[in-house]
Amino acid sequence: MIDTHCHLTFPQLNEDLPEVLRKAREAGVAGMISIATTSDGSLENLKIARAHENVWCSAGVHPLYADEPIDWDQIRTVGEDELCVAWGELGLDGFHQKPALDLQRDVLRNQLGKLEQWTREGLEKPVVIHCRDAYDLLLPELEATSLPRDRYVFHCFTGTPQEAERVLEFGAMISFTGVVTYRNAAEVAEAAKLVPEDRIMVETDAPYLSPEPLRGTYPNEPANVMHTARFLASLRGRSEDDFERALDENACRFFGISLKKPRQIGDSN
Secondary structure: OEEEEEOOOOHHHHOOHHHHHHHHHHHOOOEEEEOOOOHHHHHHHHHHHHHEOOEEEEEOOOHHHOOOOOOHHHHHHHHOOOOEEEEEEEEEEOOOOOOOHHHHHHHHHHHHHHHHHHHHOOOOOOEEEEEEOOHHHHHHHHHOOOOOHHHEEEOOOOOOHHHHHHHHHHOOEEEEOHHHHOOOOHHHHHHHHHOOHHHEEEOOOEOOOOOOOOOOOOOOOHHHHHHHHHHHHHHOOOOHHHHHHHHHHHHHHHHOOOOOOOOOOOOEO
């Protein structure tokens, strides 16, 4: 299994990273993508990806960090490395009161403009989208760009079936965290049933959102992506092995990655 979205630079995981990676390996997690939230974090994620086999990273600015200094040149430099396999995460967050949505939108538009320019210059990468309580605002922003719609993934989907249908109609992939396993998230589970098998992925968003049966455990870890994958397999009436294989095929195709088998995750270069 591949955890397509975790935050290995966050101190809850980074302070004991070798143990986090060891537990992931033992649980059957063969690879992971460590997602950036700031320009400095983009560089830190690249350092982690360089140090560990089957770990990749992204580069970008999360909407909740829109009020922090941004070094676009640094983000582009990280994006030039082959271990950086995505832009983001970027988007809009209507749940939190700060930063203000107007500021988030300014940074989003700037960032999307950079991605369009970098794509024209040959740095095309998939885009990891953060969208919380902001579909009406965010989708038009994405529709206005020239970036391919099938190169977006809406990560940590927690919306309704109707919102899932809008994302699918737009053309993006959808990725689910442990939230889909929660008893009080029936709408998210219903949405998960709608996603075609070639457009679904799984993630932990670690250190947040531990899945059942570990809900309430903190920090969440990449090892726990297995619980979400197995829940979704059961929900969709698929065998665990076949569904997990399909999830990994989706992740490898979307992010342009392949697992290296001679060495194991957590073994440093």
